[in-house]
Amino acid sequence: MTSDGRKLSLYLGLSTSVTGFLQAFVPIYMQEAGLSKGQIGLVAGAGAILALLLQPILGRLSDRLDARRPFVAGSAIAAALAYLSFPYLHGMFAFLVAVALGANAFMYMQGVGGVLVGRLAAEGKGGATYASYRFWGSVGYVVVVLITAFVIHPKGGHGRAPLDTLFHLGPLLFLVIAALSFWLPDPKRPVSTLPSGGKARVSPNLRRFLAVDFLYIVSLYGATQFISIFVQQVGGTPVLVSCVFLPGVIAEALVMRWSGRYSDHFGRRPVLAVSYLLLPFRLLLYAVAPGPGSVLAIQTLHGLNFGIVGAVAIAFVNDQADHETRGALQAQLSLVTASAGAVGPMLMGTVADHFGIRSMFVVAAILAAVALAVFLLFVDESNTHAKGTGIKWLDGRVARR
Numbered sequence: 001m002t003s004d005g006r007k008l009s010l011y012l013g014l015s016t017s018v019t020g021f022l023q024a025f026v027p028i029y030m031q032e033a034g035l036s037k038g039q040i041g042l043v044a045g046a047g048a049i050l051a052l053l054l055q056p057i058l059g060r061l062s063d064r065l066d067a068r069r070p071f072v073a074g075s076a077i078a079a080a081l082a083y084l085s086f087p088y089l090h091g092m093f094a095f096l097v098a099v100a101l102g103a104n105a106f107m108y109m110q111g112v113g114g115v116l117v118g119r120l121a122a123e124g125k126g127g128a129t130y131a132s133y134r135f136w137g138s139v140g141y142v143v144v145v146l147i148t149a150f151v152i153h154p155k156g157g158h159g160r161a162p163l164d165t166l167f168h169l170g171p172l173l174f175l176v177i178a179a180l181s182f183w184l185p186d187p188k189r190p191v192s193t194l195p196s197g198g199k200a201r202v203s204p205n206l207r208r209f210l211a212v213d214f215l216y217i218v219s220l221y222g223a224t225q226f227i228s229i230f231v232q233q234v235g236g237t238p239v240l241v242s243c244v245f246l247p248g249v250i251a252e253a254l255v256m257r258w259s260g261r262y263s264d265h266f267g268r269r270p271v272l273a274v275s276y277l278l279l280p281f282r283l284l285l286y287a288v289a290p291g292p293g294s295v296l297a298i299q300t301l302h303g304l305n306f307g308i309v310g311a312v313a314i315a316f317v318n319d320q321a322d323h324e325t326r327g328a329l330q331a332q333l334s335l336v337t338a339s340a341g342a343v344g345p346m347l348m349g350t351v352a353d354h355f356g357i358r359s360m361f362v363v364a365a366i367l368a369a370v371a372l373a374v375f376l377l378f379v380d381e382s383n384t385h386a387k388g389t390g391i392k393w394l395d396g397r398v399a400r401r
Contacts, residue, residue, distance in 0.1 A: 216340075
């Protein structure tokens with residue numbers, strides 16, 4: 001791995017590691033602060049709603065300036081301030097503002113990783129390159145989860161006080177990322193692709209893929225928002241709550257190592273199909289899970305969800321971009337993530353409040369099945385260098401850029 005590759009791996013490792021405490025404990029913290037599940041869903045969607053306005057602007061501006069480092073530094077500082085404020089917040093509106101700022105900053109930091117990898121990767125090899133760098137994000141996540149379990153174990157109990165230590169210490173990782181941003185590899189576009197001032201064109205196939213991605217994220221991450229609360233509801237201890245996402249991330253790290261490489265060779269479409277086929281069944285398994293141990297076992301299947309989509313969706317977009325438009329098109333992916341991130345938690349939180357969390361998983365499974373049908377029927381292959389599998393319904397047609 002080159003020096004630039006090591007720096008980018010460190011960035012992706014650190015920027016993903018923060019979810020090791022945020023993913024499980026932001027919902028739990030808000031519940032302990034007195035918010036209902038519907039309010040938690042509304043707060044979770046607030047950052048995504050802001051991103052609908054801000055992410056496209058940041059993508060276009062960073063393309064125009066051909067610079068990402070200042071945006072990464074600013075985003076990391078904003079996220080640190082947002083989550084460090086948690087122990088001092090009261091009421092839904094205060095949490096809404098903090099989460100909107102923190103989630104939006106984090107979203108840009110994740111999206112820009114795809115842009116930087118796209119600049120460094122050889123054409124047709126974006127899946128393997130991104131996966132090899134993003135693998136260290138999973139490693140960072142595991143380390144932070146284990147530290148988090150150690151921090152909360154001596155205290156345990158319920159209420160905000162046992163969790164305050166996490167939000168005094170954890171967000172400091174964002175400040176480390178801000179310092180690292182000034183050493184990030186940010187290669188400039190070739191002179192022949194200097195910006196023409198035109199608008200990045202979203203191809204019909206990319207639009208269809210983004211529609212599928214929207215449904216996928218609404219179902220998966222709308223439901224995931226409440227998994228830590230569900231574990232607590234079925235008898236999970238604070239340590240189990242801390243570790244609930246750990247099996248999935250370990251599996252994700254293993255799967256991501258081959259998902260990007262296989263998508264380069266066989267195509268994005270066949271590899272993505274595995275993830276889309278699995279999701280409805282995984283969500284239905286949560287609906288019948290009898291206890292916290294079962295939930296942890298089901299979480300291993302996350303490796304075949306984000307372990308595939310986390311790398312291959314980035315590569316799918318990069319396949320249909322060039323040096324001039326990559327930031328803008330990755331911003332479109334972030335925009336869809338933001339929209340789904342707003343709709344999913346609010347929809348699933350409302351369902352959970354009225355019908356219970358188990359029914360919420362069933363609703364999420366139905367949406368995931370719709371995403372699968374749309375994907376298989378309407379989305380074409382994006383990687384023109386792929387060899388295909390020889391299975392027609394998996395390979396589909398190759399889309400023009």
